[in-house]
Amino acid sequence: MYDETVAVIENRSLTGGHFLLSLDAPRQAPGVRPGQFAMVRILGRSDVLLRRPMSIFDVQARAAAQAGSPRHAPAPRIIQLLYKIVGRGTRMMAELKPGDKVGLLAPLGHGFFEEEYLPRAHESDEILHVAGGIGIAALLLPAKQLAEAGFKQRLFFGARTKDDLVGVKEFKPQVRAMLLATENGSVGYRGFVTRPLEEYLTKHTNRKFLLMVCGPWAMLRATVELAKRFRHPCLVSMENRMGCGLGVCLGCSIRVQGTGHEAYQRVCTEGPVFWAEKIVWETEKTLGIRD
Amino acid sequence: MMRKSKPKRQVPHNGRVSGGVDAGRAGAAPAAEFTPQIEIEIAGVRFQNPVWTASGTFGYGKEFAHLIDLNQLGAICVKGISPEPMEGNPPPRIYETDSGMLNAIGLQNVGAKRFLSERLPFLRTLKARTVVNVFAYSTEDYVRCIEILNEGEGIAAYELNISCPNTRCGGMVYGSDPRLTEEVVAASKKAARYPLFVKLSPNVTDIALFARVAEGAGADALSLVNTFVGMAIDVETRTPRISNVTAGLSGPGIKPVALRMVYQAARAVKIPIIGIGGIASAEDALEFIIAGARAVQVGTANFYDPGTSLRIVVGIRDYCRRKRLHLADLVGSLRIR
Numbered sequence: 001m002y003d004e005t006v007a008v009i010e011n012r013s014l015t016g017g018h019f020l021l022s023l024d025a026p027r028q029a030p031g032v033r034p035g036q037f038a039m040v041r042i043l044g045r046s047d048v049l050l051r052r053p054m055s056i057f058d059v060q061a062r063a064a065a066q067a068g069s070p071r072h073a074p075a076p077r078i079i080q081l082l083y084k085i086v087g088r089g090t091r092m093m094a095e096l097k098p099g100d101k102v103g104l105l106a107p108l109g110h111g112f113f114e115e116e117y118l119p120r121a122h123e124s125d126e127i128l129h130v131a132g133g134i135g136i137a138a139l140l141l142p143a144k145q146l147a148e149a150g151f152k153q154r155l156f157f158g159a160r161t162k163d164d165l166v167g168v169k170e171f172k173p174q175v176r177a178m179l180l181a182t183e184n185g186s187v188g189y190r191g192f193v194t195r196p197l198e199e200y201l202t203k204h205t206n207r208k209f210l211l212m213v214c215g216p217w218a219m220l221r222a223t224v225e226l227a228k229r230f231r232h233p234c235l236v237s238m239e240n241r242m243g244c245g246l247g248v249c250l251g252c253s254i255r256v257q258g259t260g261h262e263a264y265q266r267v268c269t270e271g272p273v274f275w276a277e278k279i280v281w282e283t284e285k286t287l288g289i290r291d
Numbered sequence: 292m293m294r295k296s297k298p299k300r301q302v303p304h305n306g307r308v309s310g311g312v313d314a315g316r317a318g319a320a321p322a323a324e325f326t327p328q329i330e331i332e333i334a335g336v337r338f339q340n341p342v343w344t345a346s347g348t349f350g351y352g353k354e355f356a357h358l359i360d361l362n363q364l365g366a367i368c369v370k371g372i373s374p375e376p377m378e379g380n381p382p383p384r385i386y387e388t389d390s391g392m393l394n395a396i397g398l399q400n401v402g403a404k405r406f407l408s409e410r411l412p413f414l415r416t417l418k419a420r421t422v423v424n425v426f427a428y429s430t431e432d433y434v435r436c437i438e439i440l441n442e443g444e445g446i447a448a449y450e451l452n453i454s455c456p457n458t459r460c461g462g463m464v465y466g467s468d469p470r471l472t473e474e475v476v477a478a479s480k481k482a483a484r485y486p487l488f489v490k491l492s493p494n495v496t497d498i499a500l501f502a503r504v505a506e507g508a509g510a511d512a513l514s515l516v517n518t519f520v521g522m523a524i525d526v527e528t529r530t531p532r533i534s535n536v537t538a539g540l541s542g543p544g545i546k547p548v549a550l551r552m553v554y555q556a557a558r559a560v561k562i563p564i565i566g567i568g569g570i571a572s573a574e575d576a577l578e579f580i581i582a583g584a585r586a587v588q589v590g591t592a593n594f595y596d597p598g599t600s601l602r603i604v605v606g607i608r609d610y611c612r613r614k615r616l617h618l619a620d621l622v623g624s625l626r627i628r
Binding site: 001003041046047048049050051089103240241242243244246247248249250251252253254255259260261262263264 | 347348349350354355357358370375376377378379381382383384385386387389390391392394396399400401402542543591593594595596597598
């Protein structure tokens with residue numbers, strides 16, 4: 001993990017107020033593991049101080065810069081962040097132009113680490129990725145890693161409207177099938193994504209699945225409930241407001257199984273990825289992210 | 292003891308050097324190299340510089356070890372330690388405000404015993420001093436916590452947290468009642484094996500009163516200020532932004548008020564003052580020092596810019612060199628016309 005000032009390569013505007021930010025981060029990109037995140041700081045503002053936590057959507061090599069070394073795969077140097085304008089921090093990020101600088105603390109957190117889930121993945125007939133809205137951003141890297149290793153995968157992706165179904169193009173080559181859902185029915189299944197997921201699980205009760213999930217609290221909770229009912233292992237990527245991303249402010253702690261000072265764990269350090277049963281889902285909605 | 296006397300450099304204390312106006316001109320002799328002294332001493336403890344990290348913003352130090360050179364800090368004030376582990380408040384615990392942030396963490400910590408066995412050994416290896424922030428709900432528990440911590444080696448001082456606004460019937464009750472302040476400081480001082488600093492609450496009408504009470508009860512130094520009680524509301528849902536409803540405000544937005552309180556406290560007592568409140572640059576730190584602080588603590592800035600403290604050390608040294616003053620000459624050197 002490094003704290004660097006990095007340059008914006010591209011800040012591509014997508015549909016529905018979503019953006020794909022590409023940052024030139026040669027020191028940080030090679031160390032990124034699936035499910036990890038970055039903290040982005042808007043520089044030169046004395047009113048907006050805290051960094052914004054963002055899932056690392058993808059990591060890429062810059063082909064042109066690596067032209068001289070044909071024998072080796074080019075080293076990754078671009079960190080891509082897929083984000084949606086939800087508050088003043090992301091509104092400022094949307095203004096970023098190529099060449100602008102941002103503060104980048106990355107890579108951070110305990111992600112979808114293969115050494116922890118591989119045994120479960122091997123036992124499974126298929127890996128099911130379940131994404132709600134911008135939660136898709138946390139799932140591409142694990143899907144790419146699993147695709148490379150030859151695992152069968154399927155994506156269930158729900159969002160408000162078809163404009164919110166971003167990242168589909170990148171996801172498509174990684175999975176055998178994608179099932180899309182929108183709340184207004186503008187594309188795919190009309191309603192929450194947990195409905196088609198439930199149908200799929202009901203139809204294939206003889207199969208074993210491993211679920212990887214990221215999305216808003218209610219969607220996570222409903223998905224975890226299904227995983228529990230059908231007895232499939234389930235990994236969730238959590239989000240929360242964060243002060244530091246380093247594990248010191250304790251601002252991002254969420255309620256987990258445990259007592260005393262172990263009743264809370266930090267999304268930034270012990271997470272963002274947890275086994276579903278670790279989290280106390282019965283608590284009130286606690287993750288009110290607006291910025 | 293006899294020492295061979297070395298030719299001493301002239302160190303003028305008025306901030307001016309004879310011939311200084313000519314120093315930059317072509318042909319003028321360059322001013323003699325001046326090495327400012329920024330080491331400080333509080334209650335018999337030497338700190339290599341006056342820039343410390345504030346409790347609750349720097350974990351137990353190790354979390355920053357791969358980002359900055361911890362050996363260059365004056366001291367690390369660790370997250371508030373209570374006699375028993377504490378679980379903290381339910382989320383949401385933080386919220387960003389203009390030029391600041393609100394927090395109501397609720398002092399989640401590993402407890403005094405585990406601090407000694409798991410965290411102190413690393414801190415002891417550093418050149419930066421370890422100041423242990425102590426928190427409890429009753430005078431007996433403050434004493435009990437200190438008694439546990441007394442077993443630890445390599446602690447520079449205790450910082451008695453009588454000012455946390457985020458725990459029910461907790462610290463701030465002590466910090467906003469002069470009688471309780473006196474009681475807990477006197478009892479803690481009696482129990483403490485190491486020097487006792489007292490961290491004051493800004494949520495009082497007359498900070499000088501509390502400074503004097505703490506001094507009278509035996510405090511070796513005062514650190515101020517802790518966070519200001521504030522709140523924020525989500526108007527869409529008409530719910531508080533923080534589960535605790537009220538929360539502590541920190542960050543650059545509080546600096547002018549914190550500075551005023553440090554100035555008032557410094558004038559009220561003889562013991563050293565450690566200034567805290569929105570410090571994010573060397574200039575900020577110097578303001579506190581000129582107002583009367585012998586040391587400063589960097590807090591919220593650690594969250595968004597971990598390099599802040601070390602830049603402040605460099606900036607203070609540069610300033611002292613430029614002004615040809617030692618740090619001690621700067622403390623409380625405010626000139627009021």
